[in-house]
Amino acid sequence: MAELSREGHRSRMRKLYLSGGMENTHDHNLLELFLTGIIARKDVKPLSYALINKFGSLEGVFNASPEDLMTVDGVGEAVAVHICLIKDITKRIEINKNSKIKKITSTNSAFEYCKNILGKEETEKLLLINLENDGKIINHYIVGSGTVNTACADIRLIVENVIKDKAASVIIAHNHPGGSAAASAQDINFTLELRNTLNKISVSLIDHIIVGEDSCEALRNNPRYSLHI
Numbered sequence: 001m002a003e004l005s006r007e008g009h010r011s012r013m014r015k016l017y018l019s020g021g022m023e024n025t026h027d028h029n030l031l032e033l034f035l036t037g038i039i040a041r042k043d044v045k046p047l048s049y050a051l052i053n054k055f056g057s058l059e060g061v062f063n064a065s066p067e068d069l070m071t072v073d074g075v076g077e078a079v080a081v082h083i084c085l086i087k088d089i090t091k092r093i094e095i096n097k098n099s100k101i102k103k104i105t106s107t108n109s110a111f112e113y114c115k116n117i118l119g120k121e122e123t124e125k126l127l128l129i130n131l132e133n134d135g136k137i138i139n140h141y142i143v144g145s146g147t148v149n150t151a152c153a154d155i156r157l158i159v160e161n162v163i164k165d166k167a168a169s170v171i172i173a174h175n176h177p178g179g180s181a182a183a184s185a186q187d188i189n190f191t192l193e194l195r196n197t198l199n200k201i202s203v204s205l206i207d208h209i210i211v212g213e214d215s216c217e218a219l220r221n222n223p224r225y226s227l228h229i
Contacts (some may be wrong), residue, residue, distance in 0.1 A: 010036045013029070013032070013033050013036070014033070017033060027052060027057070027058040028045070028048045028049055028052050029048075030058065031048040031051060031052065031058060031061065032044055032045050032047075032048040035047060035048060035079070037082075038078060038079050038082050039079065046074075047072070047074045047075070050072055050073070050074065051069075051072055051075070054071075054072050055068075061083065062083060062084075062086050062087055063087060063122060064083070064084075065084070066080040066081065066084050069083055069084070087120070090120060091120040091121075094115075094116045094117075094119060094120055095116055095117055097112075097116045098113055098116050098117065101113050101137070102136060102137060103134065103135040103136050103137065104129065104131060104135050104137060104171060104206075105134075105135040107207070107218050107220075110129075110171055110173075110206075110207060110209055110218070111209060111211075111216040111218075113129065113137075114127060114129075114171075114173035114209045114211050114216065115211050115216055117140070117173075118173060118174070118175035118211045119175070119211055121175050121177060122177050123145060123146065123177060124145065124146050124174055124175055124176070124177065125142050125144065125145045125174060125175060126142065126143050126144030126145070126153045126172065126173075126174045127140060127141070127142060127143070127172065127173040127174065128140060128141045128142075128143045128158055128161055128162075128170060128171075128172055129170060129171040129172070129173070130161065130162060130165040130167035130170055131167060131168060131169045131170060131171065131206070132167070132168055133168045133169070138165045138166075138167055139161075139165050141161050143157050143158050143161065144157075144174075153190060155193065155194055155197055158170075158172070158194065159197060159198070159201065162198070162201070162203055163201070167203060168203065168204070169203060169204040169205070169206050170198065170203060170204070170205055170206065171205075171206045171207050171208075171209065172191075172194065172205070172207075172208050172209070173208065173209035173210070173211060174187075174208075174209075174210060174211070175210070175211040175212075176210060176211070176212045176213070177213070178213050179212055179213060180212045180213070180214075180215075181210045181211065181212030181215045181216055181217035182210070182212075182217065182224075183208075183210055183217065183219055183222075183224075183225060187208070187210065187219070188219070188225055191205070191208045191219055206220070207219065207220040208220070
């Protein structure tokens, strides 16, 4: 009878979800429903509580690494993979939006392109976008990565990719995970150094975009900074 009771509970949860009744439910209930699709014929409510208690929130669960997830009793390889897939699929959906953006001809289009790539990243990444004279996108590269506070950048690597693509101009961007889009002194100094290096090979640095948690900011001719690219 216990097995039938659990199956009845799962069925009720699915029907409640399909009717829109779980929109305002607790996070552990959503996680429990998700886990029922992976773990068959077992009460997964204790596991949903254990995961949220371990990682602090629903977001923490779905941002955890497979290795950390599998430290929780009841989480095997299959469960860890399915949980991590949610984040990776969401990130891929955002990146795929850029297939519709062929040119960058405005600050807003630059914001959209950069946010689609960097908006879901948990650590800082430095993005290089190589452009033709008319703003058509040639290619983009992740040319630096670091901790949550700093993206290690190699200007030589940037120049190599610019020359390889025969770019006429470039945009660079990086993200501030969980923070504001305001530029630091380090961001400004790096921008000026890169601008001066690119000028030597007759390539224009169009802008440096910073992707924050809730907004984006362009450094080009920004009145907040004494910086003119």
